[in-house]
Amino acid sequence: xGGFILFAGLVLLWLVFAQAQLSSLIIGLPVVLAAVFTRxxxxxxxxxxSFNWVACLRLILLFISGSVRGALDVGLRTLKPDMPIQPVxxxxxxxxxxxxxxxxxxxxxTLMPGTLAARLADNVLTVHSLSPQPEVIxxxxxxxxxxxxxxxxxxAAHV
Amino acid sequence: xxVAGVIFxxxxxxxxxxxxxxxxxxxxxxxxxxxxxxxxxxxxxFIAAGCGLVSGDPWFALKAGLLxxxxxxxxxxxxxxxxxxxxxxxxxxxxxxxxxxxxx
Numbered sequence: 001x002g003g004f005i006l007f008a009g010l011v012l013l014w015l016v017f018a019q020a021q022l023s024s025l026i027i028g029l030p031v032v033l034a035a036v037f038t039r040x041x042x043x044x045x046x047x048x049x050s051f052n053w054v055a056c057l058r059l060i061l062l063f064i065s066g067s068v069r070g071a072l073d074v075g076l077r078t079l080k081p082d083m084p085i086q087p088v089x090x091x092x093x094x095x096x097x098x099x100x101x102x103x104x105x106x107x108x109x110t111l112m113p114g115t116l117a118a119r120l121a122d123n124v125l126t127v128h129s130l131s132p133q134p135e136v137i138x139x140x141x142x143x144x145x146x147x148x149x150x151x152x153x154x155x156a157a158h159v
Numbered sequence: 160x161x162v163a164g165v166i167f168x169x170x171x172x173x174x175x176x177x178x179x180x181x182x183x184x185x186x187x188x189x190x191x192x193x194x195x196x197x198x199x200x201x202x203x204x205f206i207a208a209g210c211g212l213v214s215g216d217p218w219f220a221l222k223a224g225l226l227x228x229x230x231x232x233x234x235x236x237x238x239x240x241x242x243x244x245x246x247x248x249x250x251x252x253x254x255x256x257x258x259x260x261x262x263x
Contacts (some may be wrong), residue, residue: 016221017222063231067201067204068194071178072195073175073194074177074197074198075181076180078181078185078194079177083185087189087190107232110196110235111197113197114193117239119242128189128192128193128242157242
């Protein structure tokens, strides 16, 4: 059932981008089928999703505001003559977050200001930061809280 | 609408230009990935919004928005995969170095 929904969603997305030209499915259909059949290679899925309007909206807002703040942050650092960056790698523990939630969290963290999810292994997310600032951890914690509300721990059992 | 769209497009171009400068100025690959996953995405978002406003066609604006969101998802995941590969390679190189020192 999950595979069919993914297939239908991707075909719809393709048709929107291809201005509903059915002839474009000559390329689109094999690509969509490849995506559907290879999804098992990727750890996690969208299963275990617990719909919560407030958390969903807050995550989308955090995602968009984080992207804009992240872009401004990188831009300002680049344009300053002394280029204030001190790259560091640190580990963030992912206890009580489902497998799917971890993937979503890593994707959101990558768009947040000054952070890049560098590795997702076991119960630890390795984060690359442009500077060792405490606000970075606060941002990740806020994301992790929202992700946990949307993909509770029991979602891991579906993977 | 037209003026706002042009302003958005110019703003987007500015972000993409800054992203290009970041690639040039930052020294290591992981830091450069910050530019690709942030500045370029926001630049594309502003350009998509600007094109949507200039066209005045809601269907076109929806497609541009959808394209931007798809790019955000793909870019963040691709950035994470690239960073993961780099960190793993660095770890393996450090391990090889330690092993060689221990052998000597």
